[in-house]
Amino acid sequence: MTNAITKAEINGGAVRVIFDDGRETAYHFLWLRDNCPRGLHPQTRERVFDLLSVGDDVAPIRIAADANALSVWWDGEDAPSVFSAEWLRANAYDGQSLSERRILPTLWGAKDLPAPPRFSFAAVKNGAALPWLLALRDYGLTIIDEAPPRTDAVREAAHLIAPLRRTNFGEEFEVRSKPDPNNVAYTALDLQAHTDLPNREMPPGVQFLHCLANGATGGESVFADGFRIAAEMRETDAAAFALLCDTPLPFRFHDGECDLRFYAPTIALDRHGDFFQIRHHLALTAPLDIDFAKTPAVYRALRAFAALARDSRFALDLRLAPGEIAVFNNRRILHGRRAFDPSSGARHLQGCYVDWDETLSRIRVLERGE
């Protein structure tokens, strides 16, 4: 349903448009010239109009509007720029319109989400991927169940979003106790809740963990909403929260093949100040090389964050069963596991990653067909 244009008029250096629901918004002259649909390549839809081909003071010689479109004529150009009401409304940049387009995550503690949203492997493969992906976007954690006990099932599920994000651990990785491990995940040790690969400039956005066997004693999984933990900290210890937002920490993973390092804060916010990304992995935090005077306060904040991540108010305990694939936002959801006894039975998870921007792209493409 599109809002119709009620009125359009020149107002200062902009065209003011009023829609039939009362929304008043405005578009600067240069913005309109820059976004003229005639300036887009007909096949690629990329802009071929050259922004430097007009002056800062470009201005219409005439405008006209009806319910469905705004037309703007420019000096020296025969054809007007014609903008549909639908496009103008979708791209309005007044404060209210910008705010309406924010998509906020649903934060959760252990009590709010006693069980993650579940979807069957067959359903997501056969046309019902969108509800699964929306749950992944909003809650950060989902379970795909009834997955076939094949080692390519996890890749099949991931391909519903995009090609795999390859890392130094390969395209797929096998989480089980191994001799000569290069990663603590590949031992039987306890793993405190963390986000994977914080030492990469862009840690993988979505992690898939397909449970192929979980017969060992121990080995329960733990998931916690890092955004919820950050929100708790913002409320109870604003100074610590600010430090974790503002202090890039060093992360590092190195083995015989690589030495991958990156500096980033524990908590990253987006342009609206909404939660964007959590990086938390004490095992891969390199020796802090931040401002000397700040170091004690940063340690206190980091310890407070780590303590919240283990708090039963936030940590969801879950024993993955064969056939289940945990699919979660690796830059939001902290995951861990209890130690297990590899002599008591087999434990084998198969994992892979895809990127977060590809996930949002897949949602947009699937929504086109709605």
Place this chain on the structure above:
Amino acid sequence: MTNAITKAEINGGAVRVIFDDGRETAYHFLWLRDNCPRGLHPQTRERVFDLLSVGDDVAPIRIAADANALSVWWDGEDAPSVFSAEWLRANAYDGQSLSERRILPTLWGAKDLPAPPRFSFAAVKNGAALPWLLALRDYGLTIIDEAPPRTDAVREAAHLIAPLRRTNFGEEFEVRSKPDPNNVAYTALDLQAHTDLPNREMPPGVQFLHCLANGATGGESVFADGFRIAAEMRETDAAAFALLCDTPLPFRFHDGECDLRFYAPTIALDRHGDFFQIRHHLALTAPLDIDFAKTPAVYRALRAFAALARDSRFALDLRLAPGEIAVFNNRRILHGRRAFDPSSGARHLQGCYVDWDETLSRIRVLERGE
């Protein structure tokens, strides 16, 4: 060559260490306990010590030092934490030590770098990759020449760094004029200097462009150092520079398969305030949906940046010849090409990408063997 320890003493909540060249530095008690080598997994080198297993007030009961090592004893622990002088010096976090570890790029204009550093394909394949990678890190632009005229040569060169970064355009991409293009690069049109894929959360770090044919009229390449342009702007128009650092702009690429969007500023600085990343591609800049009041000033700043990118003081003209592979930091170097006439001859570049953090990792691994 390692600096020896001259003296170590407890000073406030830290151990103060003096090295034989006079450097005085200090390490907080908790920092020392957190980084005790006994707390690292013997195989993975990841930290298994639990930061929450000690209190904020952890303190040594005794320390001792000789030229080569510092030993620290903790209450209730039999064995001391032993830190080598070399490791302590490499991880010192006083202001001077932090500053010494910064690696700054060499900024260049057209006059400073009349020709990019060149390396032969055979040399980089046969053990001389490090000088090439250091030139890539420092200048952002290199040429590999005498590459074989095979379509897998570009992949071979990229694999000296890491596996390819796959994008929505595939693992490799063919830059030539195509029917039904989904990207202006795949036409014969003029391409203003830009960085690729600014619409991705993390644009590819290194771009490889292997010239297989360049017999058409036109089609000259242009390269410009985006860091140099940003430095120019910082000096001549500090307000515009600040706006381009602080204003995330919307970028978008969409076709039948994807709708990939991301917000990021034109200029990104790292934790030291040094240049980190440039995103500039007017063709993929989505309709600006930033604060209404700021929009005119942001347009002015963006136009000023675009004008500098075309300025002959900064733009290096280069006609790629068959057998040459341009290898450049895609998040620093703006690249473009003049329009060409596809009826006048063949023009065919083959491209691929690898990530920047993998590039720095490869440099570190190669430097181990020095």
